[in-house]
Amino acid sequence: SDNITLDSLRDSLEKQEDFIVFSLIERARYPLDSPAYGHSSCPGRQSCSFAELFVRTTEEIEAKFGRYQNPEEVPFFSNYLPSSPPGLIPSFKFPQVLYPKAASVNVSRTIWEVYFNDLLPQFTTKGDDGNYQQAVASDLICLQALSKRIHLGRFVAEVKYRSSPQDYNPSIRSKDLKTLTELVTSEQVEAMVVKRVKKKAEVFGQDVTLDSNGNQTTYKVDPLFVSNLYKKWVIPLTKQVEVNYLLRRLG
Ligand SMILES: C=C(O[C@@H]1C=C(C(=O)O)C=C[C@H]1O)C(=O)O
Numbered sequence: 001s002d003n004i005t006l007d008s009l010r011d012s013l014e015k016q017e018d019f020i021v022f023s024l025i026e027r028a029r030y031p032l033d034s035p036a037y038g039h040s041s042c043p044g045r046q047s048c049s050f051a052e053l054f055v056r057t058t059e060e061i062e063a064k065f066g067r068y069q070n071p072e073e074v075p076f077f078s079n080y081l082p083s084s085p086p087g088l089i090p091s092f093k094f095p096q097v098l099y100p101k102a103a104s105v106n107v108s109r110t111i112w113e114v115y116f117n118d119l120l121p122q123f124t125t126k127g128d129d130g131n132y133q134q135a136v137a138s139d140l141i142c143l144q145a146l147s148k149r150i151h152l153g154r155f156v157a158e159v160k161y162r163s164s165p166q167d168y169n170p171s172i173r174s175k176d177l178k179t180l181t182e183l184v185t186s187e188q189v190e191a192m193v194v195k196r197v198k199k200k201a202e203v204f205g206q207d208v209t210l211d212s213n214g215n216q217t218t219y220k221v222d223p224l225f226v227s228n229l230y231k232k233w234v235i236p237l238t239k240q241v242e243v244n245y246l247l248r249r250l251g
Pocket of ligand 1: 187189193236
């Protein structure tokens with residue numbers, strides 16, 4: 001926990017960009033496939049979507065195999081997770097970096113709603129090819145990648161707080177969200193991130209052809225969609241996590 005620094009976290013956020021871009025590209029191979037998001041029967045509950053049932057079921061299996069032992073991982077449906085059979089998971093001690101009372105800060109609900117209602121229809125084509133399992137499996141990869149990135153804001157907030165608690169304490173005590181948001185913000189870093197993810201979407205997602213006459217480059221996911229995703233959702237939600245974390249930092 002002592003060798004975690006703001007630089008190491010920024011490095012991790014940068015590497016996660018690659019995975020987020022690749023996940024979006026993978027999901028964009030399928031059309032919207034809207035029946036996967038309509039209601040289906042859900043054991044023990046009134047109803048839920050096919051996508052939700054797939055995510056719940058997958059999270060149960062991943063929980064058993066230890067995914068959430070890592071404090072960086074946040075499930076979407078934590079209420080239903082089984083514990084792991086004793087002796088199944090090789091033991092490993094993850095460093096405990098987070099302040100326990102603030103560690104549970106969570107914006108999973110918002111990520112879920114924004115992803116399905118706003119984002120998905122923007123980066124997939126209209127249509128239905130029947131690949132519902134493949135589509136929702138790719139959705140889960142995107143959701144997990146976004147959630148891990150956004151919830152890393154808890155670690156960023158912890159490191160920023162530790163470097164100068166005296167700057168944060170008065171605004172935490174007075175619950176001054178505006179000042180706390182200003183304190184955690186680095187506009188230069190944000191501008192760089194937005195520019196870099198657009199370039200990654202251009203480099204990783206360009207359609208490659210051997211045909212030299214057509215010089216119009218096309219992309220699997222619109223690079224502008226990716227930079228807007230970061231500008232409008234990923235960065236603001238990361239900062240929301242940072243601020244909510246700080247509000248509980250003195251509890
Ligand atoms: C994550 C950080 O905190 C804030 C959020 C950022 C982001 O989500 O990319 C970037 C800069 C900061 O405004 C950071 O400082 O690196």
